[in-house]
Amino acid sequence: MSELAVENAPAVAASAHEAASGQVIRITEHGELIAAIVPAAIAAMLERLSPDGLAELLEDFADAAVAREARARIEAGEPLVPWEEVKTEAGL
Numbered sequence: 001m002s003e004l005a006v007e008n009a010p011a012v013a014a015s016a017h018e019a020a021s022g023q024v025i026r027i028t029e030h031g032e033l034i035a036a037i038v039p040a041a042i043a044a045m046l047e048r049l050s051p052d053g054l055a056e057l058l059e060d061f062a063d064a065a066v067a068r069e070a071r072a073r074i075e076a077g078e079p080l081v082p083w084e085e086v087k088t089e090a091g092l
Helices: 009-018 041-048 051-075 084-090
Strands: 025-029 032-036
Touching: 009 025, 009 032
Parallel strands: none
Antiparallel strands: 025 032
16 A cells, blocks of 8 residues: 655645545546546545455445445336346256
């Protein structure tokens, strides 16, 4: 881990203060996300995770995103697929 003192990097000071207030700041290069400035409490939690724990957390985030997308489709009126149809398609 490395550190960057805000007083030595005035260009990031405002973003660092935003992160300190609870915001996640996305840092992009040519439109691609390359890093983020996160609140210190989140960084501390991430640093305590083992590699397996971090992989599990990322999987949980991905699962939650899929669930939110499905819920949004349902709320938008997309029809539900009957459970029997799901089981048949899955070969159960």
